[in-house]
Amino acid sequence: VQKFLRINNFSLRIGLFFIGFVLLSGCGSPSVSVGFDSSVPASQQAVMRADFQRISTLNITQPQPGDAQILGTSDLSASTLVTWLNAQIRVVVGANYDWQSQANVAGGGSGDFTSDTTNGDDAQTLMLNLGAYIYIQEKPQNQVYTLQTSQGAIVDNSPTVGLVQVDALTDSTQLIQGSAINSFANQAIRIPVYYHEGTHDFGGGLPHALCPSGVYADEYACELYSNGPYGVEAMLLRNLYSLCATCTSNEQYALSLVVADKQSRILPGATFVKKTTESIQ
Amino acid sequence: VKKISFAVVIFSLAFLFSLLRLHALPVAESQNALTKKINPLAESKLAQKNAVTARPDDPAISNFHALITETFEGLPKLRDLKRRRHSDQMPPEILRASQGLSEIHDAVASNPRLAPYSFEFYRACAQSNDLVIPVRAVCLRDLSYWTARLSIQDQPRATDYPQDVWNLSKTLPLPF
Numbered sequence: 001v002q003k004f005l006r007i008n009n010f011s012l013r014i015g016l017f018f019i020g021f022v023l024l025s026g027c028g029s030p031s032v033s034v035g036f037d038s039s040v041p042a043s044q045q046a047v048m049r050a051d052f053q054r055i056s057t058l059n060i061t062q063p064q065p066g067d068a069q070i071l072g073t074s075d076l077s078a079s080t081l082v083t084w085l086n087a088q089i090r091v092v093v094g095a096n097y098d099w100q101s102q103a104n105v106a107g108g109g110s111g112d113f114t115s116d117t118t119n120g121d122d123a124q125t126l127m128l129n130l131g132a133y134i135y136i137q138e139k140p141q142n143q144v145y146t147l148q149t150s151q152g153a154i155v156d157n158s159p160t161v162g163l164v165q166v167d168a169l170t171d172s173t174q175l176i177q178g179s180a181i182n183s184f185a186n187q188a189i190r191i192p193v194y195y196h197e198g199t200h201d202f203g204g205g206l207p208h209a210l211c212p213s214g215v216y217a218d219e220y221a222c223e224l225y226s227n228g229p230y231g232v233e234a235m236l237l238r239n240l241y242s243l244c245a246t247c248t249s250n251e252q253y254a255l256s257l258v259v260a261d262k263q264s265r266i267l268p269g270a271t272f273v274k275k276t277t278e279s280i281q
Numbered sequence: 282v283k284k285i286s287f288a289v290v291i292f293s294l295a296f297l298f299s300l301l302r303l304h305a306l307p308v309a310e311s312q313n314a315l316t317k318k319i320n321p322l323a324e325s326k327l328a329q330k331n332a333v334t335a336r337p338d339d340p341a342i343s344n345f346h347a348l349i350t351e352t353f354e355g356l357p358k359l360r361d362l363k364r365r366r367h368s369d370q371m372p373p374e375i376l377r378a379s380q381g382l383s384e385i386h387d388a389v390a391s392n393p394r395l396a397p398y399s400f401e402f403y404r405a406c407a408q409s410n411d412l413v414i415p416v417r418a419v420c421l422r423d424l425s426y427w428t429a430r431l432s433i434q435d436q437p438r439a440t441d442y443p444q445d446v447w448n449l450s451k452t453l454p455l456p457f
Binding site: 127208216233238242244248249254260261262264 | 362367370378382384385386387412419422449454456457
């Protein structure tokens with residue numbers, strides 16, 4: 001009997017240790033809990049899940065003063081970045097998601113959408129904050145649309161609903177030549193895009209401004225805010241570049257060019273905007 | 282009289298020949314304008330100032346010259362990219378410019394003797410209105426980086442570059 005009790009005691013200790021280890025490791029590394037609609041292809045989901053996993057392990061140790069303020073947080077730790085993203089992006093839909101056919105006006109009937117081009121144009125996008133995009137359209141009509149997704153219905157009464165549509169983000173044209181799709185450098189280009197889209201949750205969606213000149217002349221691809229979507233994207237890119245010391249030289253230059261591109265979209269005289277939230281009651 | 286006439290004819294022919302050469306030269310120069318613009322062997326004042334001892338037939342330098350010429354010609358042109366709409370997508374051509382720019386950086390890093398020859402490339406790139414702003418800013422960043430690192434007196438000056446290119450270059454992270 002004594003022998004039996006000793007064995008059981010030992011098993012109990014091992015079991016408790018294992019449970020404690022699992023609980024502690026779960027607490028130590030928060031994870032991104034964004035849901036995917038069935039319209040997102042499995043291959044695209046896999047790439048994005050790997051990106052989200054990477055975010056939870058980021059260790060940005062030396063941000064420049066004011067970088068965290070651009071995002072609106074106190075620091076740029078992995079847990080802060082995960083928490084921020086979980087709050088701003090909840091469901092991702094695919095490029096083929098036909099939001100107009102999935103939308104219903106609260107109280108019955110389908111949405112009467114005009115071919116609004118608030119987002120700028122019909123050019124293919126990397127991602128789109130669909131919730132904010134629809135909100136901008138419905139706000140003048142004071143109507144609220146409900147969108148059906150495989151993750152449940154989303155009542156789009158605010159830009160903060162966290163509904164984003166992924167498009168060309170993972171296309172081969174967006175990859176650094178000779179660098180694997182899940183290399184740190186390629187992830188460092190994609191990860192700030194999630195934060196760009198999440199930043200559209202604030203204010204009235206913080207829509208882009210017309211570019212006066214350059215490659216994007218006459219397109220809504222520029223910005224009047226230093227802490228708007230492009231400002232956030234450029235700031236994160238700079239910080240991820242600093243973690244890319246062991247990347248290849250080609251990858252480092254690709255990142256530099258992306259930083260320059262995003263930074264160049266912030267127009268002279270851009271101001272620091274107070275990020276508020278709003279909704280249709 | 283015959284001797285004098287012969288001398289006059291010879292002199293006239295020589296004069297005509299020299300005139301033809303003078304007129305032909307600018308044509309040849311304009312055909313190779315791009316190459317000459319970034320031809321460090323021909324034009325780099327810095328190379329002269331630094332008394333670079335390399336010979337024109339030095340394979341390292343001729344290879345590097347070929348690299349910077351090829352890279353310059355392959356950089357994305359503003360007029361080409363403006364034909365399309367992009368929205369939030371950066372044109373892939375800009376991303377692909379990383380290849381040549383990184384090769385130039387690596388070549389200079391492994392052989393600093395090539396640095397003076399890269400300066401004309403970086404200057405031509407940063408000052409070219411035909412190129413897109415992000416690429417020009419990265420070129421100017423690299424020019425500033427190498428001239429500072431090698432303690433070259435002739436540092437880039439803000440007055441020599443458009444303000445947007447200059448300001449953007451100052452926001453970019455430095456090469457590792």
